[in-house]
Amino acid sequence: MARTKQTAGRTTSGYAKPAQLSGHKRHRSSSTEILTSRSSSPLSSCPPSPELQPMTISKESNTFCYLCHDGGRTFICSNSACPRVVCDVCIDILESIATRLGNQEISFKCPACHEKEERAAHSKPMPYFAFTQIVQGKSVPACSMPTFVKGICERASKSQVRGGPILILHFVCTGLNTRGGIPRLLNAALEEYYTEATLPYLEVVFDFGTQHKLRHWQAEAQHLATTIGEDTFQQKIFFISVHSEVTRGDLFAGKDEGGMTWLYCPRRLFMDYLFAGRLQLLVSGATMFMLSCGPLVTFLQSICSFKEVLLELRPAYTITFGTTHFIGAVIKSFIVAFGGRVVIQGHDLGEVFTDLLNVSVELPMHTDAYLFQVEEQMASGMPNPSSSAIHIKGMHYSWYHTHHRPWGCPLPMSCLKCSSIHSWSPSKQGKDSSGAPGRISTCQSPACGFQMFSYQPRSYQVIKVKVGEGMGWIKQAGI
Numbered sequence: 001m002a003r004t005k006q007t008a009g010r011t012t013s014g015y016a017k018p019a020q021l022s023g024h025k026r027h028r029s030s031s032t033e034i035l036t037s038r039s040s041s042p043l044s045s046c047p048p049s050p051e052l053q054p055m056t057i058s059k060e061s062n063t064f065c066y067l068c069h070d071g072g073r074t075f076i077c078s079n080s081a082c083p084r085v086v087c088d089v090c091i092d093i094l095e096s097i098a099t100r101l102g103n104q105e106i107s108f109k110c111p112a113c114h115e116k117e118e119r120a121a122h123s124k125p126m127p128y129f130a131f132t133q134i135v136q137g138k139s140v141p142a143c144s145m146p147t148f149v150k151g152i153c154e155r156a157s158k159s160q161v162r163g164g165p166i167l168i169l170h171f172v173c174t175g176l177n178t179r180g181g182i183p184r185l186l187n188a189a190l191e192e193y194y195t196e197a198t199l200p201y202l203e204v205v206f207d208f209g210t211q212h213k214l215r216h217w218q219a220e221a222q223h224l225a226t227t228i229g230e231d232t233f234q235q236k237i238f239f240i241s242v243h244s245e246v247t248r249g250d251l252f253a254g255k256d257e258g259g260m261t262w263l264y265c266p267r268r269l270f271m272d273y274l275f276a277g278r279l280q281l282l283v284s285g286a287t288m289f290m291l292s293c294g295p296l297v298t299f300l301q302s303i304c305s306f307k308e309v310l311l312e313l314r315p316a317y318t319i320t321f322g323t324t325h326f327i328g329a330v331i332k333s334f335i336v337a338f339g340g341r342v343v344i345q346g347h348d349l350g351e352v353f354t355d356l357l358n359v360s361v362e363l364p365m366h367t368d369a370y371l372f373q374v375e376e377q378m379a380s381g382m383p384n385p386s387s388s389a390i391h392i393k394g395m396h397y398s399w400y401h402t403h404h405r406p407w408g409c410p411l412p413m414s415c416l417k418c419s420s421i422h423s424w425s426p427s428k429q430g431k432d433s434s435g436a437p438g439r440i441s442t443c444q445s446p447a448c449g450f451q452m453f454s455y456q457p458r459s460y461q462v463i464k465v466k467v468g469e470g471m472g473w474i475k476q477a478g479i
Contacts, residue, residue, distance in 0.1 A: 061077075061083045063161060063193070064085070064161035064193065065085055065086050065089075065161065066112065066345075068089065069193075070089075074087045074088070075091075075108045075130075076108065077109060077110040077112075079110075079113050082110060082112070084110045084113075084161075085161075089150070090149060091130060091148070091149055091150065092149075094143055096143050096144075096145075097143045101131070105134055106132075107131070107139070109129075109130060127146035128147050129141035130147035131143065131147070161344055161345065164198070164233070164235065165198040165199070165200075166199050166235045166237065167200055167233040167235070167237065168200070168201045168237050168239075169202050169204070170183040170184075170201075170239040171204055171238070171240045172205050173206060173241060173242040173243065173252050173253075174205055174254050174255065176243075181241070181328060182289070182331060184201070185332060186237070186336070186338070187199065190339050190344070202224075204220075207254035208273050209254030209256055209262075209263040210254070210263075217273070218277065221276040222277040225277060225278035225279040225281070225282060228282060235286075235343060236286035237286065237287050238288045239289045240274070240290050241291045241292070242292050243264075243292065244292045244293045244294075248295070249267065250265060250266050250270070251264055251267060251270040251296070252264045253265045266305065267309055268308060268309050271309045271313065275313065283313040284313065285315070287342075287349065289318075289319050289320075290319065292320070292321075292326060293323065293324055294323045294324050294368075297322055297370050303394070306320075307372065310372055310374065310392050316349075316374060317371065317372065317373055318371075318372040319370070319371055320369075320370045321370070322368035322369070322370060323366055327366065330360070331363055334356050334357065334360040334363055337355070337356045341355065341356065354473055357369060357473060358473075364473075365404075368408070370394065370395070370396055370397070370479065371394070371397070372392055372393070372395075373394075373395075374390060374391075374392060375391055376389070394477075394478065394479030395476065395479060396476040397474070397475055398473070398474050399474075400462075400474050401471045403470070406454040407455065409454040409455070411441055415445060415448060416450060417448055423444050423445045424443060427439035428440050432455075436455060436456075437456045438456050439456070440452070460474050460475065
């Protein structure tokens with residue numbers, strides 16, 4: 001049966017606003033104009049038609065139509081592995097099929113699954129028949145005319161519009177200013193798609209600089225874990241705003257008894273303290289942002305220690321940044337894109353990470369980015385074929401520009417010899433005295449000629465933004 005459900009539009013009163021993504025507004029023809037004059041739901045002003053009664057959903061499906069990101073009468077894809085829904089504004093429903101949609105034998109296939117079937121069969125584009133039925137054991141179109149899709153076809157076939165509850169939890173080291181912070185920006189970007197009950201935002205200040213403060217925090221962490229619950233949320237997003245010590249990458253834990261001196265502790269101990277008790281269980285499967293300065297991932301020992309912590313906590317993904325003095329404002333575009341592509345549309349973070357970096361205008365010139373992913377692999381040499389091993393896959397992304405950041409190494413504004421500003425020539429390929437490959441940048445100030453050498457990474461992948469412009473991202477795996 002072509003299953004349907006009725007969902008509220010994302011506005012709480014007045015006209016239901018269509019989503020405005022990528023600078024485009026959805027256009028509705030005069031034949032569907034009546035559907036725009038709705039209060040909270042596109043069908044709230046008229047009773048449900050007998051052939052499209054809302055039904056109990058036997059699988060977890062998205063809340064909003066994946067084409068327009070809005071609510072209304074939606075059709076649930078009959079593919080058991082597909083959670084997408086499509087609204088009756090984005091597809092034409094012929095009268096010949098409208099009266100039969102309540103029949104058990106009618107199935108609905110979303111445009112995304114239609115596209116995937118075409119790619120799997122390596123076929124050319126074929127007419128789209130949304131509604132099918134079984135005749136003599138074969139699936140055939142339920143009507144003679146193909147279905148016309150009126151939605152704007154700008155989203156990939158992987159696009160979804162998730163509606164499950166999401167937790168945003170922000171841990172803030174005492175003394176840090178969070179006004180206008182990144183976690184609040186993400187919360188604001190998602191509010192249009194969720195209710196207050198399905199998008200809780202919690203900001204928790206921690207300070208375990210002394211034994212007394214640590215005991216108080218452990219009790220607070222336990223209470224927080226009990227209040228939140230372990231299996232309540234479809235997605236969990238954690239932010240940790242904290243300073244890091246410059247020479248070793250240790251993280252600040254709080255202040256001493258007098259409240260004057262900052263105290264810090266090793267990464268592993270810090271994480272044990274922060275995620276005390278049952279709070280640690282919440283981290284599993286979450287996405288975690290470390291809003292701290294670069295020393296956390298600058299030193300090899302610090303990275304190894306951090307990966308050991310992640311192996312125990314097992315967040316799905318962890319994002320950190322490599323600049324010495326991290327400025328959160330530079331990742332605003334990144335975090336809004338993360339909310340749209342990953343949280344709302346359901347793309348895998350690892351697959352679209354470079355895309356998110358590319359929309360961030362200021363981020364490339366400010367900091368490198370690190371992405372850590374928890375992976376499960378089949379353990380070699382194990383007698384049980386179901387045995388698996390968990391490991392951390394680390395990737396380092398650095399922005400390169402042949403003039404300003406050869407091989408991802410930023411050139412100083414001033415020449416180290418003559419102090420002239422922005423005097424570097426376009427870099428050229430070369431080798432150092434030992435024969436190691438790299439790029440040479442030369443100061444163009446008269447009578448200077450000072451040269452800087454930028455070493456080529458040993459193992460890397462170049463991800464160009466635009467071919468021929470000498471810029472893009474260098475991705476190094478195995479971090």
